[in-house]
Amino acid sequence: MKPNAERVKEFLLHLQDEICQKLAAVDGGEFQEDNWQREAGGGGRSRVLRNGSIFEQAGVNFSHVHGDAMPASATAHRPELAGRSFEAMGVSLVVHPLNPFVPTSHANVRFFIAEKPGADPVWWFGGGFDLTPFYGFEEDAVHWHTTARDLCLPFGEDVYPKYKKWCDDYFYIKHRDEQRGIGGLFFDDLNTPDFDTAFRFMQAVGQGYTDAYLPIVERRKNTDYGVREREFQLYRRGRYVEFNLVWDRGTLFGLQTGGRTESILMSMPPLVRWEYSFEPKEGSPEAALKEFIQVRDWV
Amino acid sequence: MKPNAERVKEFLLHLQDEICQKLAAVDGGEFQEDNWQREAGGGGRSRVLRNGSIFEQAGVNFSHVHGDAMPASATAHRPELAGRSFEAMGVSLVVHPLNPFVPTSHANVRFFIAEKPGADPVWWFGGGFDLTPFYGFEEDAVHWHTTARDLCLPFGEDVYPKYKKWCDDYFYIKHRDEQRGIGGLFFDDLNTPDFDTAFRFMQAVGQGYTDAYLPIVERRKNTDYGVREREFQLYRRGRYVEFNLVWDRGTLFGLQTGGRTESILMSMPPLVRWEYSFEPKEGSPEAALKEFIQVRDWV
Numbered sequence: 001m002k003p004n005a006e007r008v009k010e011f012l013l014h015l016q017d018e019i020c021q022k023l024a025a026v027d028g029g030e031f032q033e034d035n036w037q038r039e040a041g042g043g044g045r046s047r048v049l050r051n052g053s054i055f056e057q058a059g060v061n062f063s064h065v066h067g068d069a070m071p072a073s074a075t076a077h078r079p080e081l082a083g084r085s086f087e088a089m090g091v092s093l094v095v096h097p098l099n100p101f102v103p104t105s106h107a108n109v110r111f112f113i114a115e116k117p118g119a120d121p122v123w124w125f126g127g128g129f130d131l132t133p134f135y136g137f138e139e140d141a142v143h144w145h146t147t148a149r150d151l152c153l154p155f156g157e158d159v160y161p162k163y164k165k166w167c168d169d170y171f172y173i174k175h176r177d178e179q180r181g182i183g184g185l186f187f188d189d190l191n192t193p194d195f196d197t198a199f200r201f202m203q204a205v206g207q208g209y210t211d212a213y214l215p216i217v218e219r220r221k222n223t224d225y226g227v228r229e230r231e232f233q234l235y236r237r238g239r240y241v242e243f244n245l246v247w248d249r250g251t252l253f254g255l256q257t258g259g260r261t262e263s264i265l266m267s268m269p270p271l272v273r274w275e276y277s278f279e280p281k282e283g284s285p286e287a288a289l290k291e292f293i294q295v296r297d298w299v
Numbered sequence: 300m301k302p303n304a305e306r307v308k309e310f311l312l313h314l315q316d317e318i319c320q321k322l323a324a325v326d327g328g329e330f331q332e333d334n335w336q337r338e339a340g341g342g343g344r345s346r347v348l349r350n351g352s353i354f355e356q357a358g359v360n361f362s363h364v365h366g367d368a369m370p371a372s373a374t375a376h377r378p379e380l381a382g383r384s385f386e387a388m389g390v391s392l393v394v395h396p397l398n399p400f401v402p403t404s405h406a407n408v409r410f411f412i413a414e415k416p417g418a419d420p421v422w423w424f425g426g427g428f429d430l431t432p433f434y435g436f437e438e439d440a441v442h443w444h445t446t447a448r449d450l451c452l453p454f455g456e457d458v459y460p461k462y463k464k465w466c467d468d469y470f471y472i473k474h475r476d477e478q479r480g481i482g483g484l485f486f487d488d489l490n491t492p493d494f495d496t497a498f499r500f501m502q503a504v505g506q507g508y509t510d511a512y513l514p515i516v517e518r519r520k521n522t523d524y525g526v527r528e529r530e531f532q533l534y535r536r537g538r539y540v541e542f543n544l545v546w547d548r549g550t551l552f553g554l555q556t557g558g559r560t561e562s563i564l565m566s567m568p569p570l571v572r573w574e575y576s577f578e579p580k581e582g583s584p585e586a587a588l589k590e591f592i593q594v595r596d597w598v
Contacts, residue, residue, distance in 0.1 A: 175554040245544035274567035
């Protein structure tokens with residue numbers, strides 16, 4: 001079956017609307033929208049909610065770009081695609097809550113087509129979502145991963161374990177020998193068994209994000225916190241910055257393809273702290289995070 | 300003439316002492332020292348002064364590492380060195396002042412030897428210093444660059460212009476189409492006309508840093524500032540993080556060679572802010588920075 005890029009685009013725009021509406025409803029704040037064009041081809045619709053009652057910043061981007069040659073970050077593991085023209089579209093979001101007891105979350109769904117004259121187009125879906133807590137709660141982690149597992153089940157028993165592992169492997173901060181958080185789902189290069197099924201899986205992931213995240217927000221949003229918890233959150237946000245700028249393929253893809261910097265770096269936390277050689281006190285809730293974000297089976 | 304690594308090391312340790320003493324004298328605070336070993340070979344001496352009266356953070360690192368194979372970040376432009384064993388030593392520092400009217404500064408001097416059995420060792424010096432103001436003052440920029448030019452003069456008339464341009468080219472934030480600051484000096488691969496002269500030049504750069512920086516600190520340290528200037532400083536520090544984590548070869552070299560992460564990331568500012576699509580008000584002192592950091596001849 002031929003890929004139907006128009007249908008994917010329609011879904012992505014609708015998904016962006018839906019997620020923004022749900023986040024705004026929880027927060028009470030409003031998203032600001034910027035429509036932009038990319039000089040080299042394509043453009044996007046960026047939305048950001050700032051200084052909300054719950055979300056210090058929530059950025060939800062739609063983009064649809066095309067170009068004459070696949071950039072290095074997209075072909076490193078698929079050298080056969082180098083030099084092809086490409087079309088990429090996706091929704092990508094990062095939510096930085098104000099309350100340190102509410103975890104940071106990230107989700108992304110994307111669709112690529114790489115073409116060259118005289119050959120069939122190569123297409124694939126990618127996406128996933130992952131959670132980055134500052135204070136670990138078992139029941140939140142179990143809910144997050146159970147939602148992920150349940151949405152994968154209709155597509156096969158092996159789908160969740162495979163993409164859960166891929167997520168753990170991907171969101172690994174090599175220079176810290178640390179996971180970014182507790183993971184979730186990550187998939188890429190998906191073009192089987194056929195376009196319709198792969199597309200339905202991508203839809204399930206995109207729509208599953210709010211089911212996975214919002215109950216956790218509701219559960220933690222009123223937890224009291226003080227300077228200590230806030231300081232720890234700002235410190236841990238540094239890890240988020242380190243991962244995104246040093247290791248994240250999506251960020252590098254955006255920056256390398258002349259994407260809109262302000263939209264790409266909407267993933268940066270609004271306020272961040274670094275502290276040389278910081279170590280939380282032994283036995284403290286902050287020290288417990290290290291153990292909590294170890295790779296493990298949550299469901 | 301054969302390279303004399305012991306003499307270089309002695310100089311570097313002495314330079315670290317001297318710079319720390321001078322910075323501590325201006326600030327009144329104290330440096331904390333950590334000695335560390337690197338698993339794969341070598342180690343270092345990290346020093347940091349935090350929450351000073353003048354310097355929110357000043358990190359001054361000495362490191363001396365060796366390994367079996369040159370890492371990619373060091374051989375990208377010198378493929379003939381790939382696979383050689385290497386020895387690298389240097390002093391690297393970043394100073395983040397509290398007062399937004401005092402510019403951030405960075406300096407680095409380094410020495411490399413790449414060896415393989417049966418061949419002469421390849422060695423070279425590198426280094427430089429550069430300044431990142433938040434509010435631009437002509438006289439500071441002129442002093443900074445005049446100091447740089449004067450220390451270069453004994454080594455030839457063409458030295459300053461060449462390394463000034465290299466600095467401008469290097470400290471360029473591609474995804475922002477913006478300079479990191481007003482530059483200074485940057486040199487690399489220096490092994491001419493002979494070891495002694497190249498070593499003397501590296502010494503002049505290392506020792507010139509405090510001559511270039513401290514008079515500016517003295518001149519600006521008592522300038523009154525408020526929330527507005529502080530917020531702008533924190534915002535601009537975001538650019539520093541972006542450059543160092545996305546583009547800086549030194550940082551990547553450190554992270555790729557299994558360097559000590561806490562020492563490498565001592566360059567990170569203690570507090571940083573990102574703000575989506577921030578633009579300073581037209582005609583404001585903050586808006587003037589954009590023009591001030593354009594590449595230009597300062598002396």
